[in-house]
Amino acid sequence: MTENLVSVKVEVSDRVAEVTLLGPGKGNAMGPDFWRELPVVFGALDADPEVRAVVVTGSGANFSYGLDLPAMMPAWGELLGGDALAAPRTRFLGEIRALQDAVTSLAACRKPVVAAISGWCIGAGLDVISAADIRVASADAKFSLREVKVAIVADVGSLQRLSGVIGEGHLRELALTGKDIDAERALRIGLVNDVHPDQAAALDAARRTAAEIAANPPLVVQGTKDVLGHERERRVADGLRYVAAWNAAFLPSKDLGEAVQAFLERRPPEFTGQ
Template sequence: MSSNILHKHDGEVKYNTLNVTTPKQFVYHVELHRPKKLNAFNKDMFVEIKKCFENLSTNPDCRVVVLSAAGKHFTAGLDLADAMKMGQELGAVDDVARKGTLLEHTIKLYQDSISSLEVCPKPVITAVHSACIGAGVDLITAADIRYCSEDAFFCVKEVDIGMAADVGVLQRLQKVVGNQSLTRELSYTARRFGAAEANSFGLVSKIYPTKEACVEGALELATTIAEKSPVAVQATKANIIYSQSRTNQEGLDHIRQTNKLNLQSEDFANAALAALTKEQPTFSKL
C-alpha cells in the first residue's frame, strides 16, 4: 500500500495531501492540503494523516499541533470518486470472505488515521472554517480542542451516502457533547448545523470572525501550551483520555502511577522554582 509520501533529503517529510510548518517554537501547524478537491478525504490523505501524527508523536521539537485546512472549505468529507476505486477493487473479487477482508483492512486503516490525533501524546487544536462534513467531524472529535470561524458548518453526513459512520464520530461525538439525544439526531438525519449551534452544545469552544483569526487564535493557544512542561501536558492528556471511559477511581489510580515518576522530573522542580521566583520557566525537550 503506497501513500506516495515524498521524502526530503534533510530527513523531513513532505506530503501530497498535507502541508506541515513550524510557525512557533515547539508548535507544528498541519494543514489539510487538497484545496482543489475541497480537502476531500482520499486514501492518500488517510494514510498521510496517520503517518504525520505518528511522526509528530515522537518528535521532541513538537509539543502542540494546530490542524487547519487550506482553501475554501475545511473538508467536503469523503472523496466519493476515490471511494469508487474501492468498489472496483471489490468487484474484481468474487468471494465474499475475501471482499470482507479487503474492507476490514481499509476500514481499520481509516480508523487508525483518525485515531492518530487522539493517540498522539501532544495536544491537537483544530481550527475549522466553512464546511466540515462527514470525515471532517470524525477528525475534529479526535482532537483535544476545537475552534471555528463564524462561517463554519458541520454535518455528520454518512447516512446520506448509505453507510453508518465507521471511523470515530459515533464513538466520540456523544462524549464530546455529552448528549445522547443530540448525537443520535445528528447522526440519523445528517442535518447541517452552524458555528453558533456547535458552540452551544460544546463541539467547539470558541468562534472567531474569520478563518485567519481562527488559525491565529489556535496558534496563540498552542504557543501558550508549548511553554508549559511537556511532561505535565502529555501526562494530562493521557489521563484525560484514559479516564473518559473508566471510573473516577481507575483514573486516579492511573495518574498516581504516572505521577510517582513524573514528580521526580526536573520539570516539576523547574516549574515550582519559577512559580516562587515569578520567572518564566524553560523545559528540556521530551
C-alpha cells in the same frame, strides 16, 4: 517527515506544529493520499521532542468536504460490485480499520491538538476534529455528520468520540438526520469551544491556545492528555472494532450503490431500503 507529502503541509515554529489539509481533492477532500499520510505525520509529531502542541486546519475556504468518494471507490469496488464473499469482505474490513487508525493517530498523539475550522467540515472531516483535543471555528463554519445520507454507517470515529463532546442526544440528532449545523449551533452544543469572526481570527486563536499549551511543562501536558483519554479511548477502540465489523458485513446495499450513482450524477438519491 515533511518531504513528499501530497495531502497535508507541516510547519513547525516555536514548539508548535501546524498541519494544513491540502486535498488534493476539492475542498480538501480526503482520498488515499490523506489516509496514508495522516498517521505518518502524527506519528512523527508524537515522536518529535521539539513539538509540544499541534494546530490542524484546512487550506482554502473549507476545513474538509470529507471522504473523497470517487477517489476511494476503486478500493471498494470488489465489495460493492456484486455478491461479495468472505475474502473481499475481510479485505474491506482491513480498509476500514486503516482509515480508523489514521484518525486515531491524531487522538493518540501525545501532543495536544487544536483544530481550527472554517467553511465546511463534513463526514470524515468531523471524524478528524472529533479526535482533536480543542476545537475553534470561524463564524462561517458548517458541520455535517452526513454519512447516513449516503447509506453509510459512520465508521471512522465520530459516533464513538462525539458522545463525550456534545452528549448523546445531540449526537443522535446529527447522526440520524445527517443535517447541517452552523457555527452558532456547534458552539451551543459544545462541538467547538469558541467561534471567531472569520478564518484568520479562528486560526490565530488556535495558534494562541497551542502556544499556551506549549509553554507548560511538556511531560505534565502529555500526562494530562493521557489521563483524560484513558477511559474514552478504551471505549472508542471497542466501538471502532464493532462498527468496522458491522460495515464489512452490511455496508453493501442497493441504497449505497444508488447513493454513489446519485452523487456522480448530481441528483437526489432514491432509497428503497435494499
